[in-house]
Amino acid sequence: MLTLDKIYHASYVLKDVIRQTNIVQARGICDDCDIYLKPENLQITGSFKVRGSGYKISQLTEEEKARGVIACSAGNHAQGVALAATKYGIKSLICLPDGAPISKVEATKNYGAEVCMVPGVYDDAYNEALRLRDEKNYTFIHPFDDENVIAGQGTIGIEIMNEMPDVDAVVCAIGGGGLISGVACAIKSLNPNIKVYGVQAEGAPSMVESIKNGEPVHLDSVSTIADGIQVKEPGEHTFEYVKKYVDDIVTVSDDEISSAILKLIESQKMIAEGAGAAPLAAVMFNKLPVKGKKVVCVVSGGNIDVTILSRVIKRGLLMTGRQQTVCVELQDKPGQLVAVSNIIAEKGANVISIHHERGGEGTDVNGCYLRVVLETRDFAQIKEIHDALVDAGFKLV
Template sequence: MLTLDKIYHASYTLKKVIRPTDLIYAPGIKSDGKIYLKTENLQVTGSFKVRGAYYKISQLTDAEKEKGVIACSAGNHAQGVALAATKNGIKSLICLPDGAPISKVEATKHYGADVCLVEGVYDDAYQKALELQQEMGYTFIHPFDDENVIAGQGTIGLELLDQLPDMDAVIVPIGGGGLISGIAFAIKSLNPNIKVYGVQASGAPSMLNSIVDKQIERLDEVSTIADGIAVKEPGKHTFEICGQYVDEIATVTDDEISTAILTLIEQQKLITEGAGAVSVAAALFNKFPIKGKKVVCLLSGGNIDVTILSRVIKRGLLKSGRTCSLNIELVDKPGQLKGVSAIIADMGGNVVSIHHERASENADVNGCYLRIELETRNYDHIHQIENALKDAGYRLKDNLQ
């Protein structure tokens, strides 16, 4: 049974292993609120997951340790289990979905675990791990639906209460629910006035759907750049704890997550993965009533694959109005491109690329189209450039921003 004493015991046990991560005031994130960032992306292994994994393994019997441990993960729990097992001199086998970022797979091996790649998503890896557990006799380390794992994650709640005792709310990512369950239980047990908000990706809202319908529900599929929280079904323990202690759950889109990742890079010089940025996305896009409040956004992990990062940054730029595409219908005569370029330059836009083509057979014989990729400041800036072009007599077609 999860208790506050167990979370305190976990905190004591973890002192020699984890890093008490900093709480950073980030006034640039949101102008009408006081946002603080809990930097678990800077934790050992790059994620909060090591807390729950290590505490769970530390509580195993000698007989269980002798058999070795097995786990399933989208990546971060894998690294936590691998590190914890290696530090305790225990053999570990980790089942990962074959779509897990290469960086997470290689890091898991680096921490000393054997890796089994499974076709599909997290839930497929989970089923494979259960099969191997039965076959080989390993001790299974669940990534979220285990009270010792939840207690380990709950140590973050104790740290937050020490670091910012007068906080009004904390925003926490939700996948299977282990992280928010531990934090919500710890915080609500010590100060029930603090709001605990949960965030899921809109492409994987398993906990939200379950809470709304008051029963555990399984999604047919999940699709999100936040692979760390792409979970089809919440746990039994986490569902019950979230139903009792979490105040509200909302979802964010992949575009909103990308914007949050970009904002953290530019303003705070912090790298987060998709799952780690959903809390900031929720604050940026007003998912909860936090105006004027002291709010902690939990950055749960920073293990993003660099090949994905470039794509995420591009989406973030598009979503925040930092880049756009303009499709302009012109008359095919000298000077047209010069006129368009002059207007954009005068308005402070930066042309990145230009594609010029003659109009189709159904259009005016003298017509042509000019597609321009621009770097801009924000959506207001885009609208100013569009209006200036229209005022000069140019016709804008499909705006592909």
């Protein structure tokens, strides 16, 4: 049974294991509310997961420790288990989906675990871990649906309350539900008036659908850049805790998550993975009733693969009007490029690249296309450029 006492015990046990992550005020992100960040992306292993796995492993019997532990993960839980197991001198085997970012796979190995790559997503890795547990008699460390794991994650709630008792709302990402279950239990036990909101990716809304249906729902497929919350089915325990303690759950798109990642980089000099940026995305895009409130967003992790990060930044630039591609149909004669360039320069945009090609079938025999990638301030500036080009007689495609 999850209790506040258990969460406080976890806080005591973990004080020499985890890193202190003080709340940071995030100015300039949203004009409607006061945003604060709980930066678990700066935690040891780069994620909050070390809390739950660390407390769970600390509570194992000597017999369970002797058998070794096994876990499944999209990456962050894997690193937490590997670190905690190594700390206690226990053998660990981690099953990861083969789509997990390379950075997470290598980090898991570096923390001392043996890694087993499984084709598919998190749930496929979970099933393989259960098979190996039964075959090899390992002790299984569940990533979210375990009372001790949830209690470990709940220590974040206690820390938020200790540091900012006047907080109005706390926002957490939801994958399997372990983080928000622990945080919501701690916060609601200490002050029931504080709102706790959950955020899921539109492409993996398992908890949203489960709450809507009144029982845990298994999704046929999930797809999101937020691999840390890409879970097909929530846990039985976490479903009950979310139903009991969480005020509301909303979803955010991959584009909105990308914009939040970009905003954290630019305004806070902070790297977050998709799951870590999801709570901020929900606030930035007005998905939650927090106008005029003091809000803490839990940035749950920062383990984003650098190759994904570059694509996410580009997506974020497009979403916020910071980059735009303009295609102009021209007559293939001297001076056309100069005229287009002058308009762009007058409007203060920066040209990143230009591609020129002859017109194809169905176009004027003397026609050509000019494709220009621009660096812009916002959508208003993009409209100014479009209007100026049209007013000058150019045809936009």
